[in-house]
Amino acid sequence: MVSAADPRAVAAGVEMLRKGGSATDAAIATMLVLNVVEPQNSGIGGGLFSVRHDGATGKIETLDGREAAPGAAGPDWFYGTDGKPLSGRDIYHGGRAAGVPGALAAMAEAHRRWGKLAWAELFAPAIGLAREGFVVSARMHNGLDLYGRHVTGWAREAYFPGGEAVAEGATLKLPVMAATLERLAEEGPEPFYRGDIAEKIAAALNGAEKVPSAMTAADLAGYTVIEHDPVCGTYRVYRICGMGPPASGGVIVLAILKQLERFDMAGLGRESPVAWHLLAESERLAYADRNMYVADPGFTQVPVAGLTDPKYLASRSALLSPERSLATIAAGKPEGAPERLAAPEWADQGTSSLTVADGAGNIQQITTTINGYFGNGIAVGGLMLNNELADFDAVPAKDGYLAANRVEGGKRPRSSLSPTIVYAPDGSVRMAIGAAGGSTIIAQVAKALVGVLDWNMSAQDAIAMGLIYAPGTKKATVEEGTELVAMVPALRALGEEIEVAPLGLKANAIERVEGRWVGAADPRSEGVAMDISGNVTQIRRRSNSLNGAHE
Template structure:
């Protein structure tokens, strides 16, 4: 089973499974194809996090997050007159581009989980880029709203002669096809050393706006890293995710553990009290996330302290079913470092996928170029990320250095949260990931709550409306059942606005002795198995005969 945000990418992964490939093989093929048909969200110019379950037993995670050039300093995003840049000014151009990690992440995963020849995994993506694919309504809309900063070379693919192509038009990316062919034959290292690396570095250093200090040495020295997963028991299940420099795994686990003392199942999915509790737990977890989590190679992250049962029980005791906290602040977990400050805003230019093979190997990957179309820079037909704007712009606060400040070689904090859930017998129950900047954390926690506490299929748990509460102000997702819950939430003291959230999640789950896929009805994603069965997607509670929004 493969679930991802675009059917063409799903088909690429299924093709590899049918050819005898492993879940890792299929994940790589799916990622490569997503980079062709979803260049606004992911690709070889970005990075990723992997969470993998082996059928032989064991769980591993891979950090393929981008790094800052070694020449980057704490005031990377300051103007010539010594003022912090506005985020919108910092994003376009070369300075926001981190050394891409996606390909070396794929290569590291392949060494321990690959089965088919490396070049075979590139074949579907090469075919799509060379022969063409049809533009989707979602892509055309996103290009019009968020693609003003992309280079003329990339814009010409989708708007030849300056005229935007409509949905349904066929486009090709021959430069990307050629790059994929080179990487298929020469291996991932050829992206980091040699002409392709030199071209990427020249692009960011010579950018007309915000030129970078990246060097070919930064490219050559990049390494994807194995990391320790973070896991906690939740009711009769065990939930495992990505540790720092991603904040996603830890924050999801904190949200759920703080809810564990409440009978969420008895309250049910339609209970305003249940969603109030979810919001309160979210804001407590996000406060700790903002304060303590950064790149563990550069700062001390109190992972064990944040997941300490006694600490989480104390945090949970701050939550009451009948009222909302007057304010929220980070706690002091065991082994906490000196206080630091909150993170900058992230924007939703991300995608996720989950794969399970016939042998029982399961992979969850979240991959991104950060903002929509990243930095706007392109080289060899691929979009380059703007991940460095995930660092805190201001490097100190109240006399303390900020944990997520810019440093040479450092990886910016992320919200990505690929997650695997095990049942009481130690079998994989669910593999899930999401896109959407910091909403990723709430999306994953919400979906797991839906499956475990509310007894929903993963499809309906993903489709449920979200109440997003990273701070005291909550947002009820417009167009969903959560928006209709606002008066009841306000009666509990919640400050709630209704608005769009731009969510996108994908999952596979083990139900009734088989893999079942789930794909977010908010996206164009699908899930498909080797037999060609495609999961139908629908808004929770809607008429399944109607097309998704």
């Protein structure tokens, strides 16, 4: 089974499974098609985190394909010549926003380890769509119209013919992208990291009209994929495993759940304002710890063991009350915590998640991103480049302490990506899930897991359920247009400071139900889940600002 944010990407993954490919083969083919049909959210110009369950051994392996800062980057990377921090727009849309892309290198490493089909075969569906054309989705059109007008050069010509965003329902051909994909299919990642494409990427970023970079071809040549230990812990009778730093999802999803463990969430139920209040409060404490301590472990002491220690999380849980809201929100002091503070971060929405299970029981859960919509707007060879370095703290110090997530040469910025695998008490995989939507990703995954594990919901219904999002602040956002809006008065009576607003959410999952895989995809997106027989999960679409009207 494959679950992803676009049916054409899902079909490509299923095609690889039918050919005898592994979950990894299917995941790569799925990502490559997303590069074509959903370029606003992910692609070769960005990065990824991968969590894999081995069906034969039960071993969990993770790959860090996160973008890295150029060697020339330093604390003043996002400061102007006047010595002051740049504006958010300049940070997001400038040449300095892009990190060295890691997605392609991670794909190649995953294929080397676990692939069964030929590398070039995985590119065929994406090349065909780019060469022959594909129908523009509502999400792609609206993403361009609302958030993509900063694109330049080739992207401006391709996506804004006649000066307007390419229309929903139009057939779009991308021959420049197809030619690049064909070359990478034939030659592998070498030209991207050590050849002329690498040189073109560095030149494009250094020649950017806004905030030119100082990336070099050597920065791309020096990029490496890193294997980290997974972060695992228990929630009730389940084992939860995710990605370690610089991804924060593995640590913080587990923290949110563990802090809720002493409460009878099942007894309270999904219609209880108290249950949602407790979820919001747990988010606040966990995000506060995230913002303080989580960063690239190659540069910063990250107290993963302390942050996930059951005793520490029990002490944090003791701060939560079902009757009132926290008076203050602050990071705790887990064992191994360094003496440092972290500055606030920018939020982003440009990401995609996918889940694959193959016939051998292998599970591949990947979240891949270029960060903000259409990255920094610069394309090379038809591939949009990321603006992932905006995930660093722009201000390197606060209150006299260096920020853990400050910019440093070669460092990877903290991420909210949360690819997660859940194990049943007998050790079998219960479900795999990931999400997109900037720092809401962690809250989305935690909420869905509470829905499935405590409220006995299907993964599909748990993903579709509304979200309360409280990222380390007193104010919480209740997702507009969902069942949670009716609870706002009760939540306010518990001391919650609530605003109601749309949230750019998008999740995908698969779960094991009565001996078979059942897929789940977010009704806020165009995503689907499909098994090898071609059975597609039926999803009632929800309208939002990106998808437009859907029935």
